[in-house]
Amino acid sequence: MTAQPPGEFREDRPSLLEAVQAFLFHENSLLDENRYEEWVDLFADDGIYWIPSNEFDIDPKKHVCVVYADKSRLREVVVRAKSGTFWAQEPPSRTSRLVGNICIEQRLPDCRVRSKVLVAELRRGRQRQFAGTCRYRLQRLNGQWKIREKLVELIGNDEPLDNFTFMV
Amino acid sequence: MDRVVLPDYIEQLVQPDRVSTRAYVDPAIFALEMERIFYRSWVYVGHESEVPAPGDWKATSIGQRPVIMTRGKNGGINVMVNACRHRGTMLCAQNQNGNAKSLRCPYHGWNFDIDGNLLGTPWPQANSSKFRKEDWGLIHLCKVDSYRGFVFASFSSDVPGLEEHLGPGLHFIDDFVDLSPEGEIEVQSGVHRTGINGNWKQACENSMDGYHPAVVHASYLKDVLKHRTGNDATGMSTGNSVAEVAILPNGLGVIDYTKVDRSGAMGPRVDAKIMQDHWTRVTHRLGEARAKHLRSTGGGDSFNLLVFPNLVFINVQLRVFQPIRFDRTDIQVYPTLLKGAAPEINTARLRAHEDFYGSAGFGMPDDFELLERQWAGIQANTLDWLLLERGIERERTEGVARVGQLMDETNLRGIWRHWKKLMLAS
Numbered sequence: 306m307t308a309q310p311p312g313e314f315r316e317d318r319p320s321l322l323e324a325v326q327a328f329l330f331h332e333n334s335l336l337d338e339n340r341y342e343e344w345v346d347l348f349a350d351d352g353i354y355w356i357p358s359n360e361f362d363i364d365p366k367k368h369v370c371v372v373y374a375d376k377s378r379l380r381e382v383v384v385r386a387k388s389g390t391f392w393a394q395e396p397p398s399r400t401s402r403l404v405g406n407i408c409i410e411q412r413l414p415d416c417r418v419r420s421k422v423l424v425a426e427l428r429r430g431r432q433r434q435f436a437g438t439c440r441y442r443l444q445r446l447n448g449q450w451k452i453r454e455k456l457v458e459l460i461g462n463d464e465p466l467d468n469f470t471f472m473v
Numbered sequence: 474m475d476r477v478v479l480p481d482y483i484e485q486l487v488q489p490d491r492v493s494t495r496a497y498v499d500p501a502i503f504a505l506e507m508e509r510i511f512y513r514s515w516v517y518v519g520h521e522s523e524v525p526a527p528g529d530w531k532a533t534s535i536g537q538r539p540v541i542m543t544r545g546k547n548g549g550i551n552v553m554v555n556a557c558r559h560r561g562t563m564l565c566a567q568n569q570n571g572n573a574k575s576l577r578c579p580y581h582g583w584n585f586d587i588d589g590n591l592l593g594t595p596w597p598q599a600n601s602s603k604f605r606k607e608d609w610g611l612i613h614l615c616k617v618d619s620y621r622g623f624v625f626a627s628f629s630s631d632v633p634g635l636e637e638h639l640g641p642g643l644h645f646i647d648d649f650v651d652l653s654p655e656g657e658i659e660v661q662s663g664v665h666r667t668g669i670n671g672n673w674k675q676a677c678e679n680s681m682d683g684y685h686p687a688v689v690h691a692s693y694l695k696d697v698l699k700h701r702t703g704n705d706a707t708g709m710s711t712g713n714s715v716a717e718v719a720i721l722p723n724g725l726g727v728i729d730y731t732k733v734d735r736s737g738a739m740g741p742r743v744d745a746k747i748m749q750d751h752w753t754r755v756t757h758r759l760g761e762a763r764a765k766h767l768r769s770t771g772g773g774d775s776f777n778l779l780v781f782p783n784l785v786f787i788n789v790q791l792r793v794f795q796p797i798r799f800d801r802t803d804i805q806v807y808p809t810l811l812k813g814a815a816p817e818i819n820t821a822r823l824r825a826h827e828d829f830y831g832s833a834g835f836g837m838p839d840d841f842e843l844l845e846r847q848w849a850g851i852q853a854n855t856l857d858w859l860l861l862e863r864g865i866e867r868e869r870t871e872g873v874a875r876v877g878q879l880m881d882e883t884n885l886r887g888i889w890r891h892w893k894k895l896m897l898a899s
Binding site for chain 1: 568662663664665666667668669670689691692693695696697700803804808810816819820823824826827828831832833835838839841842843
């Protein structure tokens with residue numbers, strides 16, 4: 306965990322922590338507002354979004370994941386969402402999420418961030434709650450934040466998830 | 474108190490071309506299904522590779538009864554009731570795996586070895602003079618047997634041999650397993666736990682329903698698959714497809730795509746050189762003809778095999794339906810690995826599997842969404858009957874099988890005929 310180094314505070318410039326926090330809030334707002342295309346654009350071209358199944362500490366080469374998606378597959382979700390026949394997301398999930406406990410574990414250029422997420426999801430009269438730890442690898446590219454990896458350690462990953470076609 | 478279910482009632486629920494919604498939504502029927510189907514038939518418990526070493530255990534269920542599969546001290550497989558004989562406390566955490574020298578009950582400390590023998594009871598001086606440890610070991614199921622590592626058990630001794638029970642299904646299981654260059658699969662890569670708010674038989678039927686993919690999975694086929702491979706594979710899933718469905722003895726059923734060109738189909742995509750080496754090894758083990766068959770069909774890539782009541786082989790996965798209540802079904806999906814195959818092949822199997830199956834896949838959640846909508850439509854007995862009559866005038870007998878075109882409801886009729894037979898046997 307990196308706190309603001311003493312003496313480096315400047316009124317006119319956000320700290321790394323503040324900048325990362327603003328980015329995570331933005332990322333999560335895009336998901337809450339079903340702006341998936343913009344959300345996918347936040348990923349680097351080689352970016353990965355994944356949720357391990359059963360346990361957190363697994364090797365995805367040898368163990369199944371709830372989802373293990375590169376950017377092209379994330380784009381396919383967008384295409385499906387527009388098709389009108391993505392039944393599991395017809396109507397789409399409505400979500401509202403809290404992001405907190407943001408810790409910067411490693412600074413730029415290969416910035417590692419750990420945070421907590423608590424998501425309420427409502428769909429067809431059924432409201433569910435999911436919670437977990439998000440582990441991000443972030444980079445700055447042409448003045449923009451990009452996600453190289455978003456790993457969600459979902460506490461319910463060894464319980465029946467039923468329809469889990471929305472993004473955490 | 475459970476309502477008495479009379480034979481006449483069961484008799485009327487299933488007609489040759491239709492089934493009553495009461496067969497899904499009546500809780501008394503569910504209770505009877507546990508007794509007459511789940512506790513009297515062979516039911517899948519797990520794969521031997523889930524408990525590779527002595528002391529390994531897996532806790533699962535047969536129907537609503539918790540059971541454990543263990544690897545015994547001498548390497549044998551046990552299937553036992555997961556409850557202490559003293560006061561009934563569950564010994565191994567449900568749906569978990571582990572390894573133990575002994576199974577000690579956390580309530581009063583009764584201790585059992587991994588083969589179920591009662592080793593000791595704390596403060597035994599209070600046991601009655603009649604008490605004998607050998608009378609109070611864990612309850613073993615009446616029958617336990619395995620075929621190519623797939624372990625089945627039965628609470629009834631009145632069942633045929635396992636291989637006789639699986640019958641023509643054995644060939645499909647062989648195809649599933651023989652993709653491995655060592656002729657073995659491994660179930661050691663985790664599980665997707667999912668489920669539906671609906672009846673277990675809906676999931677059973679869905680696995681044998683060749684009519685739905687063209688509709689339910691249209692957005693996958695057209696929006697995803699076509700862009701990836703240039704072929705949306707919709708030719709596989711039409712009313713003109715050469716793919717067939719077949720119902721086999723004992724409620725086994727198959728959707729068979731073997732005769733279809735599946736070049737656009739989903740499935741693991743791996744570097745050609747690695748695949749070439751793989752097939753060379755498979756050919757070395759099994760010979761040209763068998764390897765050619767496996768290569769053209771891709772093992773489980775070319776069929777769904779239902780082993781009634783609740784196991785399905787699909788693509789690389791084993792899918793298990795666990796009936797929780799009449800209106801709730803937990804579903805476990807185990808992707809399998811090919812023992813001895815290149816790591817790239819097994820990783821590709823996992824990724825291809827996640828792409829379509831599991832709770833976040835591009836296929837299975839759409840199926841389950843529609844099963845829940847189906848439940849919403851039938852749960853209040855709004856309809857008297859659900860139809861299963863497609864293809865009824867053209868299905869044919871081939872040996873022990875009844876065969877129809879992919880989109881015919883031959884298998885659904887067969888499942889219900891078998892269901893009725895089991896439910897009427899007193």
